[in-house]
Amino acid sequence: xxxxxxxxxxxxxxxxxxxxxxxxxxxxxxxxxxxxxxxxxxxxxxxxxxxxxxxxxxxxxxxxxxxxxxxxxxxxxxxxxxxxxxxxxxxxxxxxxxxxxxxxxxxxxxxxxxxxxxxxxxxxxxxxxxxxxxxxxxxxxxxxxxxxxxxxxxxxxxxxxxxxxxxxxxxxxxxxxxxxxxxxxxxxxxxxxxxxxxxxxxxxxxxxxxxxxxxxxxxxxxxxxxxxxxxxxxxxxxxxxxxxxxxxxxxxxxxxxxxxxxxxxxxxxxxxxxxxx
Amino acid sequence: xxxxxxxxxxxxxxxxxxxxxxxxxxxxxxxxxxxxxxxxxxxxxxxxxxxxxxxxxxxxxxxxxxxxxxxxxxxxxxxxxxxxxxxxxxxxxxxxxxxxxxxxxxxxxxxxxxxxxxxxxxxxxxxxxxxxxxxxxxxxxxxxxxxxxxxxxxxxxxxxxxxxxxxxxxxxxxxxxxxxxxxxxxxxxxxxxxxxxxxxxxxxxxxxxxxxxxxxxxxxxxxxxxxxxxxxxxxxxxxxxxxxxxxxxxx
Numbered sequence: 001x002x003x004x005x006x007x008x009x010x011x012x013x014x015x016x017x018x019x020x021x022x023x024x025x026x027x028x029x030x031x032x033x034x035x036x037x038x039x040x041x042x043x044x045x046x047x048x049x050x051x052x053x054x055x056x057x058x059x060x061x062x063x064x065x066x067x068x069x070x071x072x073x074x075x076x077x078x079x080x081x082x083x084x085x086x087x088x089x090x091x092x093x094x095x096x097x098x099x100x101x102x103x104x105x106x107x108x109x110x111x112x113x114x115x116x117x118x119x120x121x122x123x124x125x126x127x128x129x130x131x132x133x134x135x136x137x138x139x140x141x142x143x144x145x146x147x148x149x150x151x152x153x154x155x156x157x158x159x160x161x162x163x164x165x166x167x168x169x170x171x172x173x174x175x176x177x178x179x180x181x182x183x184x185x186x187x188x189x190x191x192x193x194x195x196x197x198x199x200x201x202x203x204x205x206x207x208x209x210x211x212x213x214x215x216x217x218x219x220x221x222x223x224x225x226x227x228x229x230x231x232x233x234x235x236x237x238x239x240x241x242x243x244x245x246x247x248x249x250x251x252x253x254x255x256x257x258x259x260x261x262x263x264x265x266x267x268x269x270x271x272x273x274x275x276x277x
Numbered sequence: 278x279x280x281x282x283x284x285x286x287x288x289x290x291x292x293x294x295x296x297x298x299x300x301x302x303x304x305x306x307x308x309x310x311x312x313x314x315x316x317x318x319x320x321x322x323x324x325x326x327x328x329x330x331x332x333x334x335x336x337x338x339x340x341x342x343x344x345x346x347x348x349x350x351x352x353x354x355x356x357x358x359x360x361x362x363x364x365x366x367x368x369x370x371x372x373x374x375x376x377x378x379x380x381x382x383x384x385x386x387x388x389x390x391x392x393x394x395x396x397x398x399x400x401x402x403x404x405x406x407x408x409x410x411x412x413x414x415x416x417x418x419x420x421x422x423x424x425x426x427x428x429x430x431x432x433x434x435x436x437x438x439x440x441x442x443x444x445x446x447x448x449x450x451x452x453x454x455x456x457x458x459x460x461x462x463x464x465x466x467x468x469x470x471x472x473x474x475x476x477x478x479x480x481x482x483x484x485x486x487x488x489x490x491x492x493x494x495x496x497x498x499x500x501x502x503x504x505x506x507x508x509x510x511x512x513x514x515x516x517x518x519x520x521x522x523x524x525x526x527x528x
Contacts, residue, residue, distance in 0.1 A: 071281065073409030075314060076374045086370050150358040163366040166359040167348075172366060232353075239352045 032133070033141040033230060033259040034095035037223045041095075041128060042102055044220070045209065048111060055114070059106040059191040065184070066158045074161040074174040081118050081180065084125030084172045089217045091224040092164065092171035094129035094148050094197070103130045105205035108190030112213030115175060115185055126211030126220060127171055129193060134202040140266070141259050142238055145231070147200060157192055159184060169224050186210045229253050233260055243268060283316075285413040285431050286527070289456075290438035291448040292419030295470040297321065298498050299438055300416040301329035301508040302520045307412050308378045308509070316410040318403070319382045326416040327373075331507025332380045336371035338399055339384025345395055365402055375509075379410070404431050420448065432456075434527055435465040437486060441472040446483050453486055464527065468492070490523050492516050 032038075048054045076082075084090030097103075113123065133144060155162055159179025164171045175184055190208045197206045211217050233250035237243060243264055245251050254260045286303065288296040300317070307315045319326035319334075327334045341364060348354045354363070373380040381403070407413045415432070435456055439445035449467055456465065466489035469480050477491055495516045501508055511517055 070408035073406065075377060075379060077376050146356050146358060149356050153362045163369045164362050165366040167354065167363060172369065
């Protein structure tokens with residue numbers, strides 16, 4: 001395996017993961033919306049690291065890549081590498097935990113070929129953002145989800161065109177020949193994403209995993225399915241005037257996720273007090 | 278690099294006057310320069326420009342809109358903030374590409390009413406998408422409806438097309454007057470298509486629109502049209518030469 005990025009960059013010292021990374025170490029009181037898939041991914045990353053197939057770097061101190069502005073459409077003919085075309089496998093999601101030190105802050109990992117090794121190809125693509133979110137009673141999980149969801153569309157890097165289908169947790173992007181010649185890499189993209197997410201004051205740490213290997217993506221599909229089901233359950237609950245758990249397709253999801261049950265209780269309480277008024 | 282606004286050229290007029298062929302010839306000439314990024318938008322529900330440019334339409338803006346409306350009704354769209362992003366993804370998926378040319382079919386005209394927000398979102402996205410191109414060529418729907426619906430707000434050059442018929446000229450004149458209130462264009466001109474040289478002076482007198490040029494019946498274009506051959510494959514023709522000169526004049 002060719003080393004991807006061996007050196008670190010000066011700047012803010014990122015937080016090291018200090019906890020033994022197994023789901024069993026989770027503090028049950030701090031269970032957030034995506035705690036289960038979060039822990040499965042941490043486990044998965046550990047296993048991959050032991051196999052020596054993960055290439056990692058740290059985010060740069062600042063995202064210095066120029067913005068694309070209005071004229072950032074990358075035509076097929078100008079595309080050096082395409083990621084996550086609808087005809088290939090793709091997944092993209094951002095999940096978080098309130099438990100600090102599960103992730104290595106500012107770490108960017110890659111499973112599969114790097115961009116420079118894939119010129120002229122259309123690759124399957126996975127982008128998984130893992131965040132540590134400050135534990136606060138004033139902020140509910142759905143607010144965090146909406147804020148993070150809105151944030152991901154703000155990425156603007158010259159020569160990188162991104163389109164996201166969040167309902168399918170997919171992302172489709174093209175990197176231009178010009179961008180690649182000027183050194184665009186997953187580190188460039190990862191840095192921009194990490195800086196963006198950490199611009200939110202309650203994001204304490206961010207780690208990113210990029211996947212360009214089909215077999216790995218397929219292995220992670222069940223995790224993506226869990227995330228989709230959780231998001232769908234949350235959206236359904238938030239969109240419906242009355243919660244009817246007996247006739248809900250997502251009752252199995254709520255049963256497993258404490259944060260969703262808390263959300264439901266809160267919604268019921270709000271509805272009841274509105275009704276009482 | 279400062280953001281450069283695209284030149285947006287729309288072809289409008291009565292049905293059957295040759296708007297689509299003219300739009301396709303325009304696209305062919307503009308794309309001959311590989312540095313030009315060209316977006317062709319087929320705003321005619323008949324989707325004739327696709328055939329004239331050799332594209333097969335699998336997905337249109339209309340189908341994206343209908344799909345979103347269906348998902349909105351089922352409440353399965355996720356967070357409202359993600360909707361423009363989802364539509365943008367679908368638009369890219371609906372886009373056909375060939376070298377420096379991208380093509381988008383609008384499909385059936387948008388339905389106003391409860392879902393005008395979806396229509397307006399799509400309009401904004403297409404407008405934003407256009408900014409990435411040097412030229413946007415729109416093959417308009419027949420008649421004046423499209424101008425009325427303000428779907429062509431961003432048009433910089435309005436090309437009205439008419440044949441030699443009174444009806445054709447009337448439609449062109451009506452579109453021109455409606456456009457005065459709906460579009461902030463830089464130029465507005467008329468092209469007479471499939472006419473004879475001796476008819477020109479009389480036709481010019483029947484409109485106040487500036488004449489960009491005229492074309493006689495072109496056998497080669499008619500054959501390409503009948504065979505469904507892409508006009509991008511046209512090697513040489515008198516029509517092509519005329520359009521090349523007009524483009525020089527316009528741009």
